[in-house]
Amino acid sequence: MMRTKYYLILAFSLFSFFGFTQDRIIKINNDTITCKIKEIGDDEVKYTQKEFKEDVIFGIDKNKINRIVFSDGKELIIKNSMFDLAQYNNQHKNGFKVGFLSPLFGATNFTFEHSLKPGSSIEATLGIIGLGTDLGGNKAAGLYLKFGYKFIKSPDFYNKGTRFDHILKGGYIRPEISFSNYSINSEMGFTNSGGPKVTNTIFALMLNMGKQWVFSDRYLIDWFAGLGYGVGDPKQNVVWHYAFVGGVPGFRLALTTGIRIGVLF
Numbered sequence: 001m002m003r004t005k006y007y008l009i010l011a012f013s014l015f016s017f018f019g020f021t022q023d024r025i026i027k028i029n030n031d032t033i034t035c036k037i038k039e040i041g042d043d044e045v046k047y048t049q050k051e052f053k054e055d056v057i058f059g060i061d062k063n064k065i066n067r068i069v070f071s072d073g074k075e076l077i078i079k080n081s082m083f084d085l086a087q088y089n090n091q092h093k094n095g096f097k098v099g100f101l102s103p104l105f106g107a108t109n110f111t112f113e114h115s116l117k118p119g120s121s122i123e124a125t126l127g128i129i130g131l132g133t134d135l136g137g138n139k140a141a142g143l144y145l146k147f148g149y150k151f152i153k154s155p156d157f158y159n160k161g162t163r164f165d166h167i168l169k170g171g172y173i174r175p176e177i178s179f180s181n182y183s184i185n186s187e188m189g190f191t192n193s194g195g196p197k198v199t200n201t202i203f204a205l206m207l208n209m210g211k212q213w214v215f216s217d218r219y220l221i222d223w224f225a226g227l228g229y230g231v232g233d234p235k236q237n238v239v240w241h242y243a244f245v246g247g248v249p250g251f252r253l254a255l256t257t258g259i260r261i262g263v264l265f
Contacts (some may be wrong), residue, residue: 022071023047027064037068043081082154083118088167091217095168097262103132106140107242111222111260113150115167121150123174129182129242142182142199144243148174148208166214168264174208174224178256180243184236202232204247204254214264222260230254 025033025045035047035058044059045068065078081087093115102109109127116122125146134140153171154164164170183197210224230247239246247254 024069025060026066026069027060028066030066033060037070040068040076045078082164085117088115088118088164091167092264093167095220095262095264097220097222097260099127100259100261102127102258104135105242106130106132106134106138107144108132109144109258111146111262113168118164118167119152119154121152121168123148123150123176127180127242129180138185140182140184140242142180142242144178144180144182144241146176146178146206146243148176148206150174152212166217168220169212169214171211172209174210174226176206176208176226176228178204178206178228178243178254180241182242184238198235200232200234200236200238200241202230202234202241202247204228204230204244206244206254206256208256218264220262220264222262223258225257226255228254228256 023035023037025035025037025047027033033047033049035049037045037047038057039046041062043062045062045065046057046059048054048057062078063080063082067078068076070076079086095111095113097111097113099109099111107127107129108131109125111123111125113121113123123146125144125148127144127146129143130139130141151173152164152168153173179202181199181201183199185197206226206228208224208226210222210226212220212222214220228244228247230244230252232247234241234248237248239248239251241247244254244256246252
């Protein structure tokens with residue numbers, strides 16, 4: 001009788017032990033929590049552990065979890081709410097922007113931005129040289145192109161349910177390649193608009209930093225500044241190339257800045 005009771009106690013203990021060790025929480029740092037899952041909520045996973053009484057319920061932020069492996073072998077992948085695309089389904093993910101002051105400097109630029117995923121977007125800019133006021137009276141004509149990949153900075157801290165206010169809003173870093181091709185008078189100056197036309201072609205690799213604000217999921221303001229390295233040999237000793245400043249022999253450093261306003265769609 002005593003032996004039977006002993007076996008029953010042993011069997012119950014083993015059953016309890018394995019009952020608590022069936023589920024595993026794999027954290028994003030690869031640490032493992034062996035437990036019994038009790039609840040999976042919007043922001044938190046609740047569980048119990050064999051070392052404590054069953055009425056002691058623990059919780060862990062879902063953003064700290066990579067996946068959950070259940071006792072039957074099924075796996076549940078946990079997406080970080082900050083970068084879960086479903087969080088932003090109702091937001092506009094495309095932007096069309098115009099350089100706010102660009103017409104005052106001899107060219108007008110237009111930018112298209114498309115969100116690839118939370119924290120990343122691509123941009124393409126077309127600048128029409130000659131569409132604007134040329135303060136130097138040089139009557140330049142041509143175009144410039146810019147292509148960039150934007151890394152949008154996530155918040156410095158996380159709370160439950162944290163996400164980007166808008167998928168295109170926030171501070172960012174944007175590596176970019178620029179190309180400018182234009183014709184201009186060979187005799188330049190603020191009072192001289194004569195001379196035959198010559199053509200300049202110049203490239204630059206830029207690294208921009210900026211911040212973009214979004215209002216009512218419809219309007220945006222984008223400010224940026226950048227520097228980089230220019231490649232080209234323009235036919236005049238000038239540093240202003242509409243897409244950027246500098247990048248010429250003797251001054252290979254290229255600089256740019258701008259303010260853009262636009263709409264989302």
